Amino acid sequence: MAEPIRVVVTGAAGQIAYSLLYMIARGEVFGKDQPIVLHLLDIPPMVGVLEGVVMELADCALPLLVEVVPTTDPAVGFKDVSAAFLVGAMPRKEGMERKDLLSANVKIFRTQGQALDKFAKKDVKVLVVGNPANTNALVCSSYAPSIPRENFSAMTRLDQNRATSQIAAKLGVPISAVKNIIIWGNHSSTQYPDAGQAKVTANGTVKSVVDAINDNGYLQGSFVETVQKRGAAVIAARKMSSAMSAAKAACDHMHDWWNGTAPAQFVSMGVFSDGSYDSPKDVIFSFPVEIKNKQWKIVSGLTLSDFAKTKLSVTGKELQEEKDEALSVLDSNVSNL
Ligand SMILES: NC(=O)C1=CN([C@@H]2O[C@H](COP(=O)(O)OP(=O)(O)OC[C@H]3O[C@@H](n4cnc5c(N)ncnc54)[C@H](O)[C@@H]3O)[C@@H](O)[C@H]2O)C=CC1
Ligand SMILES: O=C([O-])CC(=O)C(=O)O
Structure with missing residues (x-):
């Protein structure tokens, strides 16, 4: 078996993460032979929900999942990660365009860019899902100058x-x-x-x-x-x-x-x-x-x-x-x- 890799999912108490965490931990992304340490990052009001997600991941009894690290601290969430799924952000409601989320969400990606810069592996692969995804990815990369900009992407x-x-x-x-x-x-x-x-x-x-x-x-x-x-x-x-x-x-x-x-x-x-x-x-x-x-x-x-x-x-x-x-x-x- 390979050495475990650390993977962070932000917005880990949210609805996308609820499906995503299971798929990652089953080996559908990094392979069926790749053990994983999952970092779950969310914000303090969601700590209770996050605890429930941690319980369910344990109850899935997934062989590749060697450790789960729930946290509200970006320094812990991004520490030594090889892959980052940046999901945590406000979703739009009926009648909104995704860019209407810009002022609320863009600051999240500044903070997370800074944390990636300080704590993640330099070859980390970053996927931005939170909307407006393209511009959030641009912002995130701009605040992480020590990571090559080719390592930032947005989901289409x-x-x-x-x-x-x-x-x-x-x-x-x-x-x-x-x-x-x-x-x-x-x-x-x-x-x-x-x-x-x-x-x-x-x-x-x-x-x-x-x-x-x-x-x-x-x-x-x-x-x-x-x-x-x-x-x-x-x-x-x-x-x-x-x-x-x-x-x-x-x-x-x-x-x-x-x-x-x-x-x-x-x-x-x-x-x-x-x-x-x-x-x-x-x-x-x-x-x-x-x-x-x-x-x-x-x-x-x-x-x-x-x-x-x-x-x-x-x-x-x-x-x-x-x-x-x-x-x-x-x-x-x-x-x-
Ligand atoms: N690129 C794409 O194709 C798609 C993008 N999205 C976007 O993904 C984002 C998440 O969607 P859902 O999971 O449905 O939303 P959700 O509201 O169910 O979950 C979002 C989670 O992010 C957390 N969060 C907020 N600020 C955070 C921060 N600073 N750090 C860490 N976590 C934080 C919230 O507490 C919540 O648990 C939204 O912006 C949505 O518009 C959704 C579908 C497709
Ligand atoms: O439409 C939204 O706001 C969520 C999203 O990005 C999608 O479903 O493509």
């Missing part, structure tokens, strides 16, 4: 999973038959879910999704809108935001970062933009990435339609605006934000 995997599921249902094929759907830009209602590069395998033949669906009206219309607004649809139905599917997506994201992507396949992650595809530089923008040896690389050379280019420009503009707003909420003397 839930959008990718939603989009893949929509296309598979439309074509009447299993989810596993659809690959390479892309989410571009912000995890918000301006994101661009793009089936333009996607492939489907049916009856042993690989085809482009565009040809298989043969309905541009759908691919540029209700497909895009359904995925953009899926989070709001879940809130309208459940009166709470997505949790089970968000936890599954967080596992998928970290799993692929840790283990790599299959040849000729890519996944979408919010990562630091280098200006690829005319996106604004130095915001956290969701791109298609390939991953090897725990390093992601933006897939280059894809041909985008004029429709796609317009969509990328809209979501990029929103990310630039969110960055400016974050700056006005935080100390404006952060040099690298």
Whole structure:
């Protein structure tokens, strides 16, 4: 058996964490041979709930879970962690956009960036789930200058999973038959879910999704809108935001970062933009990435339609605006934000 690794989940008493902790502790992210010490970080009013979560994790009797460290102290929560799932933040309610959470949540990510900088391993992989996820990841990285900025990412995997599921249902094929759907830009209602590069395998033949669906009206219309607004649809139905599917997506994201992507396949992650595809530089923008040896690389050379280019420009503009707003909420003397 390998040496245990330390993994922190923030917002550990919340609803996403309730599904996520179990999946991590079962070995679904880091592997079935990787023992884990789980750090559970939440805030003081949630200590009682956290105790209940600790009891349930013990009662799951999971062989890979060697220790659980519940805490409200970021110094303890982030100490020596190799992976961080930053979930803890306020969720939106019906009628809100995710960016409405910016002023409440952005300060959490400043504190956690500082704590990661001081206490985490320098090669820690950080996944920001708490909304607005892209801008929170940007803020978090800016306050952790000793950790490479490539180690910070924001979750758009839930959008990718939603989009893949929509296309598979439309074509009447299993989810596993659809690959390479892309989410571009912000995890918000301006994101661009793009089936333009996607492939489907049916009856042993690989085809482009565009040809298989043969309905541009759908691919540029209700497909895009359904995925953009899926989070709001879940809130309208459940009166709470997505949790089970968000936890599954967080596992998928970290799993692929840790283990790599299959040849000729890519996944979408919010990562630091280098200006690829005319996106604004130095915001956290969701791109298609390939991953090897725990390093992601933006897939280059894809041909985008004029429709796609317009969509990328809209979501990029929103990310630039969110960055400016974050700056006005935080100390404006952060040099690298
Ligand atoms: N990127 C994505 O695809 C998705 C993001 N989200 C976002 O994830 C976040 C969490 O959602 P839920 O688990 O449903 O919310 P929740 O309200 O059930 O749980 C949030 C937890 O975070 C804790 N928390 C608050 N401030 C904290 C801090 N400074 N340090 C540690 N913990 C803290 C709270 O006490 C609470 O236990 C929300 O911002 C939500 O909008 C949700 C679904 C998908
Ligand atoms: O919509 C929300 O507020 C929660 C979320 O990010 C999602 O479900 O994609």
